[in-house]
Amino acid sequence: MPPRIACLLVPNLPLHAEIRAHPDLATGPLAVASGPESRAEIIAASPAARSAGVQSTHSVAQARAACPELRVRVASPALERAAREALLDVALSLSPRAEIAPRTPGLFFSEGKVFLDASGIQGLFHSEQGFASALLARSEAQGLPGLVAVASSRSVSLLAARHRMSGGPPLHCLPREAEASFLAPLALDLFDPDDRLAQALTRLGIHTVRDLLRLPRRGLAQRLGPGVLALLARARGEDADSALPEPTSTRVEEAIDLENPVDHLEPLGFILRGLISRLCERLALRGLACGALDLRMRLEGGAQDARRIGLAAPSLDLRVLLRLTTLALAERAPHAPIEQIALGSEGIPSRTDQLDLFLPRGPDPAALGRTLTELESICGEGRVGMPQVLDHHDPLGFALGPFTPPGRESPSPAPGPLPAPLPALRAIRPPLPAEVRVHGGKPAFVRSAVAQGDVVVAAGPWRTTGYWWSEEERFALDHFDLQVSDGSVIRLGFDWIKRSWQIDGIYD
Amino acid sequence: MPPGPLPARAPSPRGQTSPGDRIQQLLDDFGPRLQAGEALRKVRKQQAGPARQASGIAAIDELLEGGFSRGELSEITGPASSGRTSLLLSLLATTTTTTTTGGRPSAGGGAELAALVDTPDAFDPPSARAAGVDLRRILWARVSPWSEAMRCTERLLETEGLPLVVLDLAQSRGPSPGARSETRIPRSAWIRLARRAAASRTALVVLGEECRAGEQARVALELQPARARFTGFPPLLEEIETRALLVRAPGAGRHRSVSVRLGPASPGAKSFG
Incomplete structure (x- = not known):
């Protein structure tokens, strides 16, 4: 069966990354600038800002002159990286193989894209259209509205998605046999060739794929440079990339750069709530739960503060995770205002339980996990678990291990009659x-x-x-x-x- | 309509009556009994009594008509050295170990989880192991003060599938200034716990020096220390004798008492395997 590749593409990723972290920015004109100074370049603008006259080539000062009520945010690499990884999580929620496409420096540098394997999805979604709709809906639910195209190779699916940026429905499923006719009229700009090659092609009057494919291949690389051969292959719909990989890491991280350093726990609570909420949503997409929280903070003056917040059981309970995190910060507050905060977690599959026909049903492992985590947030770290007797003679010694009850099929440690009640x-x-x-x-x-x-x-x-x-x-x-x-x-x-x-x- | 004996009907040869007639005939025969709901009443009667969590001490189980009720709040009270903890460990042992009938696990019996909310931090794992408790099935929450302990208990009662939750509120370090006011738990908190226990069908057992839950506790068992017995030379602590008095119970069981001996020679310990 020929492979089918879907491309989920989010134009203006820096803009959506900001809105994802600060939902209040969704209304009103918004632009993202490359730096804090007034000469910094606008790299992404919302539709409201664009309709008010803000363009991507403007400086911040020009943009403010065009739209006085414009809100300008400085691009945050941490937010953008998290948004890019969230796209991968969306893709992995629907397909076992997916990969983030590397960021390109040219015309499309502000787009975020991920490729995923769409082969054999008919059994689950009936059609590629249904699959693409589901992908689009999940991406939008993550605050990343995008475009989806399905084709037989990465390059064609990417071109089909880019083609939809200029208008039309956000879904495009391209049958293999229709690819050549689809590609032929496309402008070569969609391939994002490097500047030298683009200039050379323009000089020769070659603007579309059809024009490019008409050129004789002999000596083409000598005249236009080696980049033209790769462009030709992509124009023919040939994919030189290797097969999509299965992910090996289950680690998820959310981070935010703070415009104004924060030195109080109360405002930090709001920021943490957003981070944990996004982290849990991403883990839930992959069917995982939060194992332990790694909190990293960059403090004013460049110092780093890192700490690990252990959980009694994997959890996705926002309230409990937030409480544990704020407790950890209240216990040992950072010594300087916080400039950047990152929260990561290794995703762990939720516990499952084998039921028994002859014995009563125990607690649902997931519910028990949530209870354990909440109990730990109330009692404190290391105060909830399974009692253990230590293997030494200290009469006062005991230990408290993680609560991982055995299955009901597991017998008692010493089968036989129960001892008579003793003075305890x-x-x-x-x-x-x-x-x-x-x-x-x-x-x-x-x-x-x-x-x-x-x-x-x-x-x-x-x-x-x-x-x-x-x-x-x-x-x-x-x-x-x-x-x-x-x-x-x-x-x-x-x-x-x-x-x-x-x-x-x-x-x- | 009162149920009566089935009316005798003349057998009709197969094929001579239509299926509709046969159904009508069956309805005529069984209708009165079905409408009276005899079988349903019998099943409901069987299910009417709450399931019990046996304590493992025969005399106490007899006093409690089978053990501590699931879905209800029960209290064990008494002063230090009255045997409260021994009773608690015996209860935990019967809950967490597998009861067997004819070599097979008996239905609804044992190998279950139990949770202990330990406010005084008094649970002693070696003692529990010696009492036969399967420590792997004990969820131990060491928490103070009582307000947090109540939160923990409430959270545990929200978790379906835990047959036993124990809330230990007994002081271990003796009276301290202001202790009485600290442990005066509002009535509303007990009402919440009793409702949660009923909803999750969990036996909630509260341990303390005195009755705290008031009318929210369906059963209150007061233990009164009688004597400690040291035997041999040099002397060894052999057993604690205590008197268990039922100070609150539904029905006519109130104010009955039994004498219990907690020691290796104590009679009536149930056999589990």
């Missing part, structure tokens, strides 16, 4: 200091916030020591189980390192 220990963390009177080597009286009175029965001591080689972790404890006259049954320890008595648990 209720831990006191950190241990509570106690005043103790000793008689005959054993505690005889205890005074503390949890127990006070004469010791009725004392069992012990049991000595545990460990980690003698580590100054921070070493422990040496003598433990007693005591029944105190006030009715409480406690675990009292003598810490040989601190040389003090402490209660670290109540039998309850």
Whole structure:
């Protein structure tokens, strides 16, 4: 089956990248300039600005003179890169193979484009037209309105999409047999030849594909330069590019350059909300969830601040992710105003669960993941998870691991009858200091916030020591189980390192 | 119409009546019973009682008529060393381990997840493991103060498929100045939790020194410490004896009490495998 390639093309990408990040700019005349100074060149203008007389060749001062209510934004490479990558995510939501087309320096430098494999899509979309419509709708939902063309090669699909820039419906599905007749009348400018070649062709009166294909091939490269052979191949609809690749990375990043440095958490919250929202939308397009957030900030003066915000489970919950991010920033605020902020995440597939016929259904893994993330945002990092018993003798030691419950088919660790209910220990963390009177080597009286009175029965001591080689972790404890006259049954320890008595648990 | 015995009908040879007549004949035969809804009533009666989450302590389960109700809020109260935590761990063990019947997992029994919202940070994993709890199925949230604990509990109750959520509000470090006012939880918060538990069919068990949920708790079990038994020489803590009093329960079960011994020799621990 001959390959079919779709091209999703967004003209004026810098403009749409700005509107995507600042939706309030969608109304009214807007232009994007190459720099902050008044002589900077306008590189993209909205239809409202163009109808008011703003042109791409204008300087900012000229544009403002033509349209006094014009809002001018300085082009943000970070926003543009994110928008370009968002196009790839849109493409990958509908096709397994897609690639971002490199940015061209010439006439079409402000366009963003992505190629995707459209072979064999009839089973899903019935027609190429349906596929192109879906692609266009998803792109528009991401704030990137564009044009879609489907053809048998990258170059033809790109030309067909560019051809639609001048007018007509935004979709164009070109059958293979109609490509030659479609290409023939096209102006060579759509191929964006380099300046030298364009001048040479103009001198010779060659303006369309048809004119170019009429030229004798002998000695053509010697007369017009080697670039003409590539142009000829593209004019014939031949594609020299390699096959479209499958993506290997699931990393997604959104970034924004701030026009005015931000040094307060409150305005930063609005910016973060937008970043996280766009990040989640892109991950959702690829059927992934956010694994952990990497927050990078460029501060005034050039310093960098990077931090990683771990999540208990993959999540796409905007509210929870925003809360975790603001908590992380509130905990350790950046030491200088922020100039640029970038938020990245490795996309992780959501958890799935195999149901069992004989056992009740457990929580949906995705819902459980959302709950875990939200719990962590309430309790704090490292305070939600699965309890673990450490493999050493420290009686106070425990760990909290990530909550990844086993499947229902996984048996209990020690199958057999459940042990009879035992007097369980209720831990006191950190241990509570106690005043103790000793008689005959054993505690005889205890005074503390949890127990006070004469010791009725004392069992012990049991000595545990460990980690003698580590100054921070070493422990040496003598433990007693005591029944105190006030009715409480406690675990009292003598810490040989601190040389003090402490209660670290109540039998309850 | 009261259901009665099926009327005897003369057998009619196949082919002599039309399908429409046969359907009419069946409706005549079974109609009264169908309209009376006998079978439906029987099924509804079976489903009327809430599902129970057994505690694993026979005497307590008997007192609670099978265990803690799913979809309802229950309270376990009592002072320190009254056996609240031992009861809790036994409940967690029966929830998280697989119950078997004839070598096969019994329907609706065990290997399920349970969540523990631990306000005093008092959960002791080694004790839980010794009590038979499958720690891999415990979601432990260490959270304070109580307002955040209530949020956590509410969020957990919104997650369908968790049969048991435990909210531990018992103080572990003794009374502190202002502690009483800190733990005075508004009634509206309990109403919300009880409604969420009912919606998600989750057994919500609250642990504390005294009843806090008021009438929102369908069952309140008060544990009163009786004595601790040390045996042998040198002495070893063998068991804690406690008295479980049902201070709140639907129906006639109120004010009944049982004596429970929490120790290796305690009778009536259910067998799971």
